[in-house]
Every structure is written in structure tokens, then in C-alpha cells.
Amino acid sequence: MKVLLLNGSPHKNGCTYTALSEAASQLAKHNIETEIIQIGSEAIRGCTACGACRGKGLCVYDDIVNEVIEKAKTADGFLVGSPVYYASPNGTLISFLDRLFFAGSYALAYKPAASVVSARRGGTTASFEVLNKYFMMTNMPVVTSQYWNMVHGSCAEDVQKDEEGLQTMRRLADNMAWLLKCIEAGKAQGITPAEPEPVVRTNFIR
Numbered sequence: 257m258k259v260l261l262l263n264g265s266p267h268k269n270g271c272t273y274t275a276l277s278e279a280a281s282q283l284a285k286h287n288i289e290t291e292i293i294q295i296g297s298e299a300i301r302g303c304t305a306c307g308a309c310r311g312k313g314l315c316v317y318d319d320i321v322n323e324v325i326e327k328a329k330t331a332d333g334f335l336v337g338s339p340v341y342y343a344s345p346n347g348t349l350i351s352f353l354d355r356l357f358f359a360g361s362y363a364l365a366y367k368p369a370a371s372v373v374s375a376r377r378g379g380t381t382a383s384f385e386v387l388n389k390y391f392m393m394t395n396m397p398v399v400t401s402q403y404w405n406m407v408h409g410s411c412a413e414d415v416q417k418d419e420e421g422l423q424t425m426r427r428l429a430d431n432m433a434w435l436l437k438c439i440e441a442g443k444a445q446g447i448t449p450a451e452p453e454p455v456v457r458t459n460f461i462r
Contacts, residue, residue: 257436258289262324264338264349266296269415271374272337274415275407278422279335279372280431288332288436293324295352296339302351306431308361321352325360332436334364336387337372338363343387354392361394366449367416368435370428371400373406374415380406395449399435401428 263281265272280290298320308316315321330332336353338345357364371387373380384404386404391398405428407421408414415421442448 257440258291258330258351259283259285259333259335259436260324260331261290261292261335262337262349262352264296264297264336264346264352265374266346266348267386268294268297268340268413270339271407271415272372273297273414275295275372275374275425276335276337278425279429279432282426285413286355286430286433291327293320293327295320296346296348298348298352300348300351300355303354303358313360313362315359317355317376319389321355321359321448322445324352324356325363328360328363331367331434333367334369334396334438335372335388335432336347336369337374338387339381340375340383343382345373345383350386351408355390357390357394365395365447366433367396368432368439369396369403370401370432372425373404375406375408376410376412377408380408382406383405395452397435398424399432401425413449 261276263273263276276292283290303338321459339351369391371384388398399423403424409418
């Protein structure tokens with residue numbers, strides 16, 4: 257089994273990375289492979305709602321979004337990490353996620369996911385909510401911990417002192433491993449997700 261960890265921070269080894277690394281180390285104790293992918297330092301354009309990805313399974317703008325869609329096809333779970341900017345996730349990460357979920361939701365559906373946020377002080381719960389909504393409208397089980405998945409600090413060294421935050425990351429990883437193994441055991445018994453109904457879209461304006 258493998259979990260992809262997406263680092264939305266422009267700082268490759270900063271606070272968000274420190275939180276994700278703590279989760280990755282704990283997942284390794286459960287014999288689960290991990291890969292941290294640096295997203296936040298990329299130049300990623302936003303979704304233009306062109307609709308050209310329909311039926312293709314890839315975005316028409318061929319960049320790291322399509323690379324992650326390909327990796328997602330064989331991944332079993334996802335952790336998405338972001339710093340907090342003005343009580344919201346990193347704009348680069350939002351552009352990435354908009355395109356990833358619009359073009360590649362088929363590679364993500366029914367796979368457990370969780371978000372992790374990092375801030376000096378406030379805005380974490382608002383950012384946490386924004387990220388979780390991607391999972392909740394893509395048929396992805398949302399993995400929880402013993403508290404909201406957040407760490408605090410102005411630098412990586414600060415986060416390393418956030419004992420509660422790091423414990424929350426470890427517990428999140430434990431729960432991710434448990435759920436992944438439950439899903440694997442279910443598949444071995446022939447248990448699969450229910451066949452979805454055709455999607456009905458109701459327009460508020462007629």
C-alpha cells in the first residue's frame with residue numbers, strides 16, 4: 257500500500273513538510289510506503305473551466321497535475337498539506353487541487369484522504385474546512401485524528417516543539433493505516449463500493 261503526501265507549501269522543508277514527515281514516519285511503522293510530492297513551489301495555473309478534460313482523464317495543461325493523476329491511479333491514500341494564508345490554503349495548492357479533482361477524480365474516488373494545515377497562530381480550521389471539501393464531494397473517506405490536523409510554528413524548528421501537533425500527525429497516520437488495511441481486508445472478501453447512481457445536477461435557475 258502507498259500513500260501520497262502533497263506538500264502545498266513553497267518551502268520544501270518548512271512547517272508543512274515537518275508535519276507531513278511526522279505522518280510519513282508513522283505510516284512506515286505500519287509498512288505503508290509513502291511519497292512526499294512538492295507542490296507549493298511549482299508555477300501552477302488555475303482551472304479555466306474549459307471542460308476539455310472530460311473523457312480524457314487528464315488536464316489539457318500538461319504539468320505536475322497530470323503527473324500526480326498518474327501516480328494517484330496506483331496510490332491507496334492521500335494526505336494534503338498546506339500552510340495558512342489569510343485563513344485559507346496556499347493559492348498554488350488550490351489551483352493544483354481544482355485541476356486535480358476536476359480532471360482526475362476517477363483516480364481519487366473511494367480512497368482515504370486527509371488534510372493537514374500549518375500556521376503560526378490562526379486560520380487553521382477555516383483552511384482545514386476548505387481542503388476537506390475536495391474529498392467530501394469525491395466519494396473519499398475522510399481520515400480523522402484525535403484533534404484537527406494542524407501544527408503551529410513560524411519555522412520547522414517551532415513545529416518540532418509542537419508536541420500536541422506532532423502527536424496528532426502520528427495518530428492521523430495510525431488511523432489512515434487502519435482504514436487502508438480495513439479496505440484491503442474488505443476487498444479480499446469481495447466487498448466493493450456500491451455502484452453509483454447516474455449523477456443528477458439540479459440548476460437553481462430555470
